[in-house]
Amino acid sequence: MRLTVLSSVVLIGAAFAQSAPDPTADALAQFQDLTAEAQAAQDDLLSSTATTSSKRANTCTKDKLLVRKPWGSLSNLERKAYTDAVLCFQKLPAKTPTGLVPGVRSRYDDFLATHINQTLNIHYTGTFLAWHRWFTWTYEQALRNECGYTGAQPYWNWALYAKDPASSPIFDGSDYSMSGNGEYIAGKGPITLLLGDYAPVVLPPGTGGGCVTTGPFKNYTINLGPVSMPLNNGSVIGGGPGTGLAYNPRCMKRDISAAINTAFANATSVVKLLTRNTIADFQLVMQGVPGSGNIGVHGGGHYTIGGDPAGDVFSSPGDPAFYLHHGMIDLTWWVWQMLDFTHRRNQISGTQTFLNQPPSPDVTLDDTIDLSYAGGGPITMRELMSVNDGPFCYTYSL
Ligand SMILES: *[C@@H]1O[C@H](CO)[C@@H](O)[C@H](O)[C@H]1NC(C)=O
Ligand SMILES: *[C@@H]1O[C@H](CO)[C@@H](O)[C@H](O)[C@H]1NC(C)=O
Ligand SMILES: *[C@@H]1O[C@H](CO)[C@@H](O)[C@H](O)[C@H]1NC(C)=O
Ligand SMILES: *[C@@H]1O[C@H](CO)[C@@H](O)[C@H](O)[C@H]1NC(C)=O
Numbered sequence: 503m504r505l506t507v508l509s510s511v512v513l514i515g516a517a518f519a520q521s522a523p524d525p526t527a528d529a530l531a532q533f534q535d536l537t538a539e540a541q542a543a544q545d546d547l548l549s550s551t552a553t554t555s556s557k558r559a560n561t562c563t564k565d566k567l568l569v570r571k572p573w574g575s576l577s578n579l580e581r582k583a584y585t586d587a588v589l590c591f592q593k594l595p596a597k598t599p600t601g602l603v604p605g606v607r608s609r610y611d612d613f614l615a616t617h618i619n620q621t622l623n624i625h626y627t628g629t630f631l632a633w634h635r636w637f638t639w640t641y642e643q644a645l646r647n648e649c650g651y652t653g654a655q656p657y658w659n660w661a662l663y664a665k666d667p668a669s670s671p672i673f674d675g676s677d678y679s680m681s682g683n684g685e686y687i688a689g690k691g692p693i694t695l696l697l698g699d700y701a702p703v704v705l706p707p708g709t710g711g712g713c714v715t716t717g718p719f720k721n722y723t724i725n726l727g728p729v730s731m732p733l734n735n736g737s738v739i740g741g742g743p744g745t746g747l748a749y750n751p752r753c754m755k756r757d758i759s760a761a762i763n764t765a766f767a768n769a770t771s772v773v774k775l776l777t778r779n780t781i782a783d784f785q786l787v788m789q790g791v792p793g794s795g796n797i798g799v800h801g802g803g804h805y806t807i808g809g810d811p812a813g814d815v816f817s818s819p820g821d822p823a824f825y826l827h828h829g830m831i832d833l834t835w836w837v838w839q840m841l842d843f844t845h846r847r848n849q850i851s852g853t854q855t856f857l858n859q860p861p862s863p864d865v866t867l868d869d870t871i872d873l874s875y876a877g878g879g880p881i882t883m884r885e886l887m888s889v890n891d892g893p894f895c896y897t898y899s900l
């Protein structure tokens with residue numbers, strides 16, 4: 503009897519191996535379908551004559567949409583135009599007074615300083631998605647208006663390269679990448695993420711760890727942060743207690759991890775995220791349900807890059823790949839909204855403080871977001887709810 507069961511299991515296994523669909527390919531196809539549905543819904547919306555409800559209502563039409571594309575589908579020329587614009591932005595003088603943030607040295611740092619300063623009010627809060635949509639858009643517009651960039655913000659589709667992100671067009675270290683992995687540091691222990699009183703999440707280290715020495719950002723100096731680095735090998739590397747606003751020049755380090763990408767930001771994770779039913783569930787799954795051991799696609803992307811500053815929640819925008827990661831975060835929110843725009847457009851959920859510590863009121867659509875010296879001026883949550891209304895007029899292509 504036992505033998506029979508065993509041999510039938512083997513037989514079923516063999517049959518399965520021959521005909522089973524590849525789960526990754528299957529999930530990627532589902533992601534494509536959902537994105538196509540979102541695109542169709544946005545097209546419908548823009549071709550209908552429905553009036554916009556926003557105060558700053560612009561006249562976003564289909565032909566005016568700025569199309570954000572995945573890095574891998576940009577030509578070398580387009581990639582170079584983007585990284586050149588970022589390098590230009592890193593050389594422009596800061597607007598933030600050094601009396602306020604002693605460490606700022608560039609326009610690029612204005613954005614980093616704003617993110618560091620507001621970290622505890624923009625993650626695991628009601629503002630998380632809208633704040634990062636506004637932040638990424640303001641950065642994209644600054645590259646266009648201040649550095650002559652004519653393209654759109656590219657994004658990083660994590661699912662495409664989950665098995666080997668270090669060899670992806672984004673991180674392969676070529677002149678047409680966002681720079682490569684950090685230099686290999688031997689003997690690294692596990693990375694331990696601490697989140698309040700929840701059980702720590704222990705992750706395998708990546709295959710770098712040292713300074714980035716390849717690609718467009720090989721000579722780039724990080725000026726601010728870190729504030730709260732994960733434990734590496736049981737001790738905090740780099741980040742002391744402090745505000746992160748002091749001048750702390752250092753090389754950019756990365757510790758790219760295929761294991762983290764595969765575990766948390768694979769094609770199935772993206773599809774599972776897109777099938778959440780409420781915004782509360784969507785944004786919690788995206789950021790990782792605390793205590794579950796799952797860091798979500800948001801944490802997955804950040805810790806796939808790892809190192810300093812990408813591994814620090816506060817100063818992660820110090821790594822220019824941040825904006826490609828948040829392009830994809832925003833893409834998933836856009837798809838999710840478009841799948842039922844009537845009911846999802848104005849859905850927000852959460853309070854004003856990180857995991858509601860200390861307890862604070864719920865965020866409302868009338869609350870304002872202000873990026874300080876990064877620019878943009880104060881704007882209400884309400885105006886950030888649609889990518890084709892308020893200040894926005896963009897879309898995503900796969
Ligand atoms: C990590 O800890 C182990 C054991 O204590 C040690 O041998 C190793 O050198 C440490 N690695 C680093 C990068 O500090
Ligand atoms: C990077 O810095 C080194 C040493 O200062 C210099 O030789 C090299 O030309 C720089 N590379 C770029 C791309 O700026
Ligand atoms: C893909 O991600 C999900 C979490 O979103 C996880 O449960 C699953 O184990 C991951 N797949 C692999 C192969 O690690
Ligand atoms: C940091 O945030 C505080 C409180 O919102 C604000 O008063 C201050 O101007 C901010 N600093 C910068 C550099 O944005």
Ligand SMILES: [Cu+2]
Nearest residue numbers: 617624625634
């Ligand atoms: Cu952030």
